[in-house]
Amino acid sequence: MRVKRYVVNALPEAVSMIKNELGKDAVILNTKEIKVGGFMGMFRKKKMEVIAAIESNPSKPAAKQLPQQQPHAPRMNAAIEQLIQGAQMASTAVLEAPETDKQPPKKEALEREQYIIDEIRDLRQMMVRMASGSSAEAAMTEALGDLKRRLEEQEMDVQWRERLIQTILDKQMEGKTEFTREQVWELASEQIGIWLQPFAGHGISTEARVVHFVGPTGVGKTTTIAKLAAEQTIKQGRKVGFITSDTYRIAAVDQLRTYANILNVPLEVVFSPMDLPKAFGQLTGCELIYMDTAGRNFRSELHVSEVNSLLQSNEPSETVLVLSMTGKTKDMADVAEHFRKYGVSKVLFTKLDETSVYGAIFNLVMCYELYPTYLASGQTVPDDIDLFDIDTYIQLLLGSKSR
The missing domain is CATH 3.40.50.300 (P-loop containing nucleotide triphosphate hydrolases)
Incomplete structure (x- = not known):
């Protein structure tokens, strides 16, 4: 197993670094807040330490097909869920401690754990978006790529362009087939017509x-x-x-x-x-x-x-x-x-x-x-x-x- 440590300003920053350096199958093992730099113990800056790992000999990838789901997303989400549960357990321990033990350091620890929970949730949302984007990218056929380029050349607003491509992708995934160029154009024409109909x-x-x-x-x-x-x-x-x-x-x-x-x-x-x-x-x-x-x-x-x-x-x-x-x-x-x-x-x-x-x-x-x-x-x-x-x-x- 290959393990690597990252020091970043916030958790989401580490995601692209992990994906680029360790690959899409990497998982996050641990994360914690640290302080770095400063002078004589003062003016130290808060950073996040992220530990990620990947198996040294990953299994041979399966043959390419229209993806139903991305395997790395559940693994990463499971690791994230474990981190959230760990942070929540630590926060609960602080809250349930005797009144006399709740000194300022414990309050700071509670705030730190909550900060970590918030950061991990942001990371989870980011991973969901990335997984969805990876699925769409993998399912992008030559015909859909041609349509996307055509819409970009025509300067169609990005929000409508993406909605149109996703609508066709959904139908393609539902039918577990690859549409021809003519079918892609017909579906695009049909959907644009539906959108414009109320204004005609x-x-x-x-x-x-x-x-x-x-x-x-x-x-x-x-x-x-x-x-x-x-x-x-x-x-x-x-x-x-x-x-x-x-x-x-x-x-x-x-x-x-x-x-x-x-x-x-x-x-x-x-x-x-x-x-x-x-x-x-x-x-x-x-x-x-x-x-x-x-x-x-x-x-x-x-x-x-x-x-x-x-x-x-x-x-x-x-x-x-x-x-x-x-x-x-x-x-x-x-x-x-x-x-x-x-x-x-x-x-x-x-x-x-x-x-x-x-x-x-x-x-x-x-x-x-x-x-x-x-x-x-x-x-x-x-x-x-x-x-x-x-x-x-x-x-x-x-x-x-x-x-």
Whole structure:
């Protein structure tokens, strides 16, 4: 038997050292608190001494198969349980000692034993996590590895990525089989579809007369408004009006006015919330009003609150957050979080043709409970925009089943 002593700050620190140096079958024999260093017996630091061991001639490992459990976990857990019981017995002995014997040293001993118990419990929890992780790693097939890499490339949030992989792993372990790549992709598509289903089918409400579009600068709000307006006027035959408050960006008003002239749609320009009643009065004959707002640094809540003051209306209305797929996921999440505070729950994604990474859509939908309405790509009005469809999106996210 090979025995080794470790001196660490806390028990969990020794686990990785033991695993790396002695192997996964090592067991902890003993642990205790010691004091090291200092000067002339003073200023000594508390450390933990951990004694671990492993058999010198371990048995030959069995043939590789989908693991039911990791053998080293029960052995390590048994050793941990023994240590906890020993520490608890020592604590009980101190508590049951006669009153006259309970001097400060005994109190310190009790505190020390409790500290050891807490440390060992932390170690046990860590070992459970490690054992679970080892099982998942061992059961990871080539197809699952490909899926994991695909999800990482798509920047799917780690919590959802791990949940998806674990869901497929559980089904694989339950069936005691190894799924093909096509089966893995089908299971992943099915699970993602289940997660997204509650958020699908929520386009822009047909009951809303006023629709506000908000979002950072450069995400394509104005072009998106033109695409939707063209669909409503040309295909649906509805009377549409435009309002713009985007007076910060050079030529922003001219851009929307150009679209308004092409579509024969009236346009009103507002500079403050006080101008809104007059603008709505000029558009009383319109069945639907699209309002374009200025793009600002919406990672700042101050700018979000400023825009929110323009979104007040006595008419049936709703607000759609417009985000570009060329933006950073973290920045989009910050913007979404700020607007979510003001009740904005619908989102429209643009510039899908300028990226090959689509995980941000899933992340924002699942983490912020945003309802995707449309996916836009390209500059062609009115063609380059479609209602959000789960199957189409999943195909973009996961790519081809075959290589």
